[in-house]
Amino acid sequence: MQKPVQKPARARILDAAHVLMLTLGLARTTTKEIAKAADCSEAALYKSFSSKEELFIAVLDERLPKLGPLLSELTARPGEGDLEENLTEVARQAARFYAQTVPIAASLYADPRLKARHEAALREMGTGPYKPIQRLDAYLRAEQRAARIHADADTYAAASLLLGACTHRAFAYDSAAGGTAAPPLDEFAQGLARTLLSGIGSPG
Structure with a gap:
């Protein structure tokens, strides 16, 4: 049986950031936790987003x-x-x-x-x-x-x-x-x- 196709890393990161920011708040959410929830490394996260603030703005623009x-x-x-x-x-x-x-x-x-x-x-x-x-x-x-x-x-x-x-x-x-x-x-x-x-x- 084939494994389901995984979303691209950027989409997984945004999904994870959205959920964590809603449940923990922006201050307590770390890029390390976001990367873990998105099943990728922090290095991969920083390839798509230069900072947590940039990721926050992307969540506002693309997930809200x-x-x-x-x-x-x-x-x-x-x-x-x-x-x-x-x-x-x-x-x-x-x-x-x-x-x-x-x-x-x-x-x-x-x-x-x-x-x-x-x-x-x-x-x-x-x-x-x-x-x-x-x-x-x-x-x-x-x-x-x-x-x-x-x-x-x-x-x-x-x-x-x-x-x-x-x-x-x-x-x-x-x-x-x-x-x-x-x-x-x-x-x-x-x-x-x-x-x-x-x-x-x-x-x-």
Whole structure:
């Protein structure tokens, strides 16, 4: 009987990193543990990824809900589709995205030196937690130019409010062991989009 074909090393490394970062947190996950879980050597891991930070960004881009691509797609076609539906989908994907990124990154806040080192590495790579806010701001500004958002609306503040609410959802509720469950995702996303648009949407 033939053995099942193994995934390429890079895919195995990303899968292992995703699982370990979710269960142990970013701070406690080591490249040695990731390599072991991926059934490869650390040397093989470093052939694909130069650092744990680069691997973390790859996990965000390739294993988590696709928030970045959604925002890029919407920004490329402002004025299309129903604006409330567009923002509802952004809120839905953002809530899913932060539901995974918050547990991964939370452990960094227990170690200020590790957090500072991680942030410095992300700055070197030209990325960081601010990127989704910038991308959503770019989309809202595009819709502003298409006259679907008030000309005087603060789009950066609006982007921060929407994504901040999605991030907070990951902190505020815990359905495990009988804890308080979060509101249904679709209901939450639609309510957030509708409320935001009541303040910044163009009446025309």
